[in-house]
Amino acid sequence: MTAQQTLLLSAAYIAVMLVVSWLSKLKRETASDFLVMNRELGTFRGAFSIAASWIWAPAVFICAQKAYEQGLPGIFWFTLPNILCFFAFIPLALRARDLLPQGYSMPDYLYARFNSKAVHLSSLLVYFGYQLGAIVINALAGGALLNMLTGLSVPLCIGLMTGAAISYSLISGLRASVITDVVQMVLILFIAFLVVPWVLHEVGGLATLQAGLGGKTGEFGNIFDLKVAYGFGIAATISLISGPVADQMFFQRAFAAKREELPRIFALGGLAFGIVPIVLSLLGFVAAAPAMQETFNIQNTQMVGPEIVAHFLPTWALAGFVLLAFAGLSSTLDSAFAAISSLWVVDVYKRYIKPQADDQKMLQVARLAMLVFALAGTGITLLQPQLLWVFLIYGALASAMFIPACYALFSKRITATGLTVAILLSVLGSVPLSMFANTTGDVNLVVLSALVSPVIGLLVCSVSALLNKTPKEFHAIERY
Template sequence: MLQQNILNQTQGFIFLFLFWIVAFLCIRMFFKKKETNLTFLVSNRNVGLLLGAITVSIAWVWAPALFVSSQKAYEQGVPGLFWFTLPNAGALILFAFLATRMRKIFDSGFTLPEYMGKRFNRRMELLYSFTIFIVQAYAVIVNLTAALLLLNLVTGIQKESLIVILGLMMVSLSLLKGIRSSFVEDAIKTGMVALVALIIVPWGILATGGLPGVISGIGGVTGKFTNLFDPTIFWTFGIPISISLLSGIVIDQQQWQRAFSIKRKDVKTAFLLGGVIFAVVPIMLGALGYLAANPALNLKILPQQHQLAGFLVLSKFLPAAAIIGFTAMILSGLVAAGSSALSAVSSIGATDFYRKIKPKASDKELLKASRVSMVMLILIGMGISLIPNIQLLYLVLAVGAFRAALFIPTVLSLFWNKLSAEYTFWGIILGMIVGVPLFIYGSITKNPNITSFGSLIPIIITLFTCVLGGVTNNRVFKFSSLLKK
């Protein structure tokens, strides 16, 4: 069924090299001035509404949005795609209000750990820095892995070679201009996503019988999942993925970096608009999953290829040019997402580590620390990405159980002036200790009930400890102190 090796290996290397060169030249062309720490990390805090909305929405398009959307539509029909799309878009809308609050009380910040350190103490800053480093390492790994799955099928290039090429591509582009490199890559990614959403996906739908073909597959491959509010899908997938995504964006330094980069007056609108723009991506790619599930097409998709359901439909019914266009969209999306993670870690390396070690560090030294952080992260990500049979969906949920422990404390820290540093810290630790093993056990035993509890437990524990600590705390934090120079 799959037209493997649409490009031979030589053509595949040329394809990757051309993309690399185009992205490199675009970054150099748009940003010619020498970088400072402020431009490298937060683009002088002067990003406008249009670019802001585009970059926050497109930066949220990770591998899950490009692959899991069609996978869930294929496997679980209407409720599967619904519970993937709704919390994804909702996360950006929620973040609009958190980012607005952050800019009001901590307008000159660079990172979330930096804020938590000033709000509480150095121990809390280190806890957040460590957790966010893990989350961004996951971002690099999950995007490298997704790119490997597709590019290996299209070009036949060995996975080891692809890891080296893609890793070098991500880090070399990021090292140029930091967050501004990400903005250029996001613009390229937006153009490619528009190409797929407006031309290639409709083309694929028309080539397979039009909208009736999509409708025939809305129940998933088994045809059983037509109830939007299917209770089983809600409990086993809807709850854990919602917790994963909502908690994920709250501690996502990629989005906080953008929140600190956008003009303060445009922050809320940019994220609200970004949530609406984002929703188009999983809906359009989910339509391909419904096509794959259409029994009339008689597609034989192996279980290990469910992540590629949308791509496999196009590869059977559209010419090679369309497949290359789809592959270019995936490549631009995953490289941009990986580069964004590197940029996010660079701000933590410079702000939360090097500046603490050397408070009077020069701009040149901070830029060097930022770039060293990028190199460290990409080496870790490249090393782990070769683990066989990594499932993107498992990675999304596993990391969600880990970062869920920071969700409630982060939100409350922005609004509640009596939150206790001691209770909050140990609540986070306890939530991680209990929640993560539960999720791992549930995944190993394939017990979705335990997996869902593993996602919920950190939320419950941290909510209880934060409320208990706040009620018994006699100290009142003055948010106005964060604005003092």
């Protein structure tokens, strides 16, 4: 694809998303609709929205990379936890919704139950950090793809990626995110089921695919390979299962959903999501086949999927894959912007700055927060860290919230102090270690950094609950 073709395709995609977002906008704009869609999110839109929102850069690129590098066990340990995390989130989402029916976020619930600034602010550190990570990894992947295809400068490509998502997110917040997510998910599934079978046909069918199941070295044919389970499986599983609990994209949709449809939304969303990495990973297996390795060299293992498509299919098919990637990455970016607007307006602006703010002011602040975090995320992305590093580092951040959130939702004995200490110690213990481990490539340290956070959280929360001799009953909390 030429630079001109790619830019025209990008412009057409942005135009469609802008039109869809504008048509979905309500005549009378309210903060409730902008942040939680008036709590009317149904099963179909909710399931496709959360599935599309979870199609981060890893689901588009790392799935094929893991299949190429580590064969069957690589994609197994990437995909299974990715699907299971939706189901693990359901009981937590139901509990949060029942306890704070008119809530907006997990930090919102923590403040409502414990009336503690310390636990509230420490949780916001995790949630804002996680959304910032979502912006970085998806803008980075989109920028790398556009750079590879067009030769345009990386900063320009990254700016195009974030600019595309923010342009329509500003129109109607979560409503724009959900409606465009549905369109994007349909587009992703259609293109994946068109392009991947076509590649298989061009390379010789299932025989070539089977030859690459062991990865590029051929040594990973056993799906339960202990080396991969230890070096990647442990860290990925902890990161992925913890992810939704630290992800405001999930909680925002949980609080926006119709209560009775909430379990179906996340169960169907998990199954719909799982299709994408499974199908796209086949491109990695194809690239790993010995015959393919003799045919051409993969220049960038992070981009093995598009490189395979570009080599075997015509330009317009590659354009389809670019559109798939653009849809997947921008769906997460727009969801991150919507999540940030909710966190900032409810948990920062109304909580600490202007409690009596009216709808008009809340909408202005929500849009401003989107823009500020878009600029901050773009700035970090320009440093161009490795995709896999970012994936595992923000996973360590997410795991810092998993155990404390479970205790906060289900334990009568847990205290605000215990939660605050658990969150902060988990972050301080795991995130710096994860950054060091992933940049040095030390497998043992990567595993240790993944385990540190939940272990610290479990120990601190357990001790806090045991020392508290006066358990406190808690029930549904009205808005305060």
